[in-house]
Amino acid sequence: MATLIKPVSGWGRYPVQSCEIERPERYADLKPSSPTLIARGQGRSYGDAALNENGHVILTERVNRLLLLDVENGILRAESGVTLDEVLNAIVPKGWFLPVTPGTKHVSLGGCVAADVHGKNHHHDGSFGNHVLSIELIKADGSRIECSPENHSDIFWATVGGMGLTGIIGEVTIKLIHIHSSQMMVRHYKTPNLEQIFKLLENPTADDSYTVAWIDSLVSGRELGRGVVMCGHHANDDELPFRIENRYNIKKRHAISIPFNFPAFTLNSFSIRKFNAFYYSHEGKKTSPYLTDYDPYFYPLDGLNNWNRMYGKQGFLQYQCVIPDKTSFEGIKAILETLTNSRHPSFLAVLKRLGAESKGMLSFTMTGYTLALDLPIRDQGIFPLLNRLDQIVMQHGGRVYLAKDARLSPESFHTMYPRYEEWLNVKTLIDPENRFRSSLSQRLKIGETA
Amino acid sequence: MSDTVLILGATSAIARATAAAFAAKGNDLYLAARDKDELERTAADLQIRYGVKVSYGLFDAEAIETHEPFFQDVVQEMHGISGVVLAFGFLGDQLAARDFKTGAKIIANNFTGAASFLSICANYFEPLQFGFIIGITSVAGDRGRQSNYVYGAAKGALSLFLQGLRNRLFSSGVRVITVKPGFVDTAMTFGMPGLFLVASPEYVGNRIVGALNKSSDIIYLPWFWRYIMLIIKHIPEFIFKRMKL
Numbered sequence A: 001m002a003t004l005i006k007p008v009s010g011w012g013r014y015p016v017q018s019c020e021i022e023r024p025e026r027y028a029d030l031k032p033s034s035p036t037l038i039a040r041g042q043g044r045s046y047g048d049a050a051l052n053e054n055g056h057v058i059l060t061e062r063v064n065r066l067l068l069l070d071v072e073n074g075i076l077r078a079e080s081g082v083t084l085d086e087v088l089n090a091i092v093p094k095g096w097f098l099p100v101t102p103g104t105k106h107v108s109l110g111g112c113v114a115a116d117v118h119g120k121n122h123h124h125d126g127s128f129g130n131h132v133l134s135i136e137l138i139k140a141d142g143s144r145i146e147c148s149p150e151n152h153s154d155i156f157w158a159t160v161g162g163m164g165l166t167g168i169i170g171e172v173t174i175k176l177i178h179i180h181s182s183q184m185m186v187r188h189y190k191t192p193n194l195e196q197i198f199k200l201l202e203n204p205t206a207d208d209s210y211t212v213a214w215i216d217s218l219v220s221g222r223e224l225g226r227g228v229v230m231c232g233h234h235a236n237d238d239e240l241p242f243r244i245e246n247r248y249n250i251k252k253r254h255a256i257s258i259p260f261n262f263p264a265f266t267l268n269s270f271s272i273r274k275f276n277a278f279y280y281s282h283e284g285k286k287t288s289p290y291l292t293d294y295d296p297y298f299y300p301l302d303g304l305n306n307w308n309r310m311y312g313k314q315g316f317l318q319y320q321c322v323i324p325d326k327t328s329f330e331g332i333k334a335i336l337e338t339l340t341n342s343r344h345p346s347f348l349a350v351l352k353r354l355g356a357e358s359k360g361m362l363s364f365t366m367t368g369y370t371l372a373l374d375l376p377i378r379d380q381g382i383f384p385l386l387n388r389l390d391q392i393v394m395q396h397g398g399r400v401y402l403a404k405d406a407r408l409s410p411e412s413f414h415t416m417y418p419r420y421e422e423w424l425n426v427k428t429l430i431d432p433e434n435r436f437r438s439s440l441s442q443r444l445k446i447g448e449t450a
Numbered sequence B: 001m002s003d004t005v006l007i008l009g010a011t012s013a014i015a016r017a018t019a020a021a022f023a024a025k026g027n028d029l030y031l032a033a034r035d036k037d038e039l040e041r042t043a044a045d046l047q048i049r050y051g052v053k054v055s056y057g058l059f060d061a062e063a064i065e066t067h068e069p070f071f072q073d074v075v076q077e078m079h080g081i082s083g084v085v086l087a088f089g090f091l092g093d094q095l096a097a098r099d100f101k102t103g104a105k106i107i108a109n110n111f112t113g114a115a116s117f118l119s120i121c122a123n124y125f126e127p128l129q130f131g132f133i134i135g136i137t138s139v140a141g142d143r144g145r146q147s148n149y150v151y152g153a154a155k156g157a158l159s160l161f162l163q164g165l166r167n168r169l170f171s172s173g174v175r176v177i178t179v180k181p182g183f184v185d186t187a188m189t190f191g192m193p194g195l196f197l198v199a200s201p202e203y204v205g206n207r208i209v210g211a212l213n214k215s216s217d218i219i220y221l222p223w224f225w226r227y228i229m230l231i232i233k234h235i236p237e238f239i240f241k242r243m244k245l
């Protein structure tokens, strides 16, 4: 198959590495054809998970067909390259929705399984892997195996959250959830500090199907961690205005494109502070429930194409960690304090309560709280700062999300992911030559037998 | 009368996008190609996404003796068809094509196979006094160049054949449209060095279907290829033969 050598990066645009890209169009061509390789969906992981410097990268974007939609039982089977956007366009009009969705719909089904992504409903429904009925995995020797929680469950749970390192996910079958309309019923709570946010997130009366908090990461002192808790659910029958005739209508949004890299000075603590203050008061006002389409609700950033260019040419890092329940408040507070005391403002900070730990051996989620930060790379000082955050995370028994990582150390990885040995056993069994590798796996020494 | 469009060579990226554009308009589809697994997948996909009826069957452009019975089967199964898109093609290895054994295969696929099938379609639509035939050729057929003249000659011959059909079928109200894509982002062009202005298959598919509402007989995709080819066609031969194209 023809290949294309070019510099590629993840969504954070750091690092940029030269990879040899293949793009199969037929399902039969989705197979390991080169000595080392990694699958890549929509490249929406932030760092180097879908890169393979000086090796092959297999694009799945043309292997994207919907194979089965059982509208009675809400079951969908599709090829792994299909995007959530395409899936939603097919299922929402029929009254179904994704059981779990990340904050962008421009990701592939395969990418959602490989990263075992979580959404705003994790505290109720767990991560993506919980809703996968089965997958077809294409192994290093080219053979295909159907696995599920019942069948080859070790391979299944090594692949869910396995960051593409067990093989190529070819087809995925998922269980959908039923919805009464394409509308969401949403409500916000303006919250003055971190304690209050934790209280609210723990409070079952304020809780909803989807619950998440936005945090103003630039205020410190008594206001540290002020923010807006945002709750929502798929609108029920009695919440819909009776004039909604076509309740499953999908409104097409037209995305605006960011045409060029923003110059470095546009994002500084001053502009971020201004923006955050505005956002805090603006979003904080929406205290009475309101209806909105699912698309702007789940995917606010998808309205701006290439918004990653706003962070300038150097790119940016997303730092997402989870801290287990017992130590979460202390841990998150320490992280926010370290951040506000540094010269590196975060443009976005999102806090979310997570439910039961995933069964995926390398999955990110565990019961506790997760904090996600967007940090532009303005200078090299960001790297030691994040190493300090890693230390805080490890002291509190937490971990960093691989789908967003570009700079973790192998030692920290091994501390954070205690089921690694168990995973490695499966990996060595189905990929004995360690052919499935990515820049991430090489950086973190994942898959190498010591 | 059924509103089914028959698409030949249905598993290529351009054909898939064209099929999707027809399905989005509500047309039922019959997909034909050589790869059964791919046909099955693409048919399921179009059916789920657009809610139209999609059938499929195996078809080999080079096995011309099978064309007539195949066509009759399709017409019977779909209760008639309203249009045909001929999207198959075979680029082949242009260096190997210097040996005519390989060259002959390129011609058999792109020209002989196409001409055989289009003759059957023309004979079907002409008495019905309705329908359309869309043939996908290539800008490579506009002028012979050392880098791909065998493929170019076959596609050029197909362009002429379509032109003749258009002339013949005009009086019976059957539309014949010649589509000449430039560089499209497909498996054929992926990884080729020095490509510029590459169009997406979706763009090409939408334009092909959109052409039915317009009066043009020959469409270049994207449009500016008409002007690029105009220039290339008008370079005098004594200069052209010295060029490394």
Ligand SMILES: Cc1cc2nc3c(=O)[nH]c(=O)nc-3n(C[C@H](O)[C@H](O)[C@H](O)COP(=O)(O)OP(=O)(O)OC[C@H]3O[C@@H](n4cnc5c(N)ncnc54)[C@H](O)[C@@H]3O)c2cc1C
Pocket (backbone or CB within 6 Å): A010, A011, A038, A039, A040, A041, A042, A043, A044, A045, A046, A049, A050, A060, A080, A081, A101, A102, A103, A104, A106, A107, A108, A109, A110, A111, A112, A114, A115, A116, A117, A118, A119, A120, A162, A163, A164, A165, A167, A168, A169, A170, A301, A403, A404, A438
């Ligand atoms: C704006 C934005 C918001 C986000 N919000 C969230 C969120 O709320 N929750 C969350 O969990 N994540 C979130 N993410 C991260 C994103 O969901 C994951 O990185 C996801 O894996 C990206 O999917 P992709 O198709 O782009 O995969 P890629 O980035 O292309 O690949 C990611 C990983 O999946 C593997 N992979 C992809 N396809 C296959 C396949 N077919 N077979 C085997 N392995 C494969 C790759 O090898 C790689 O390791 C967000 C990302 C963005 C840009």
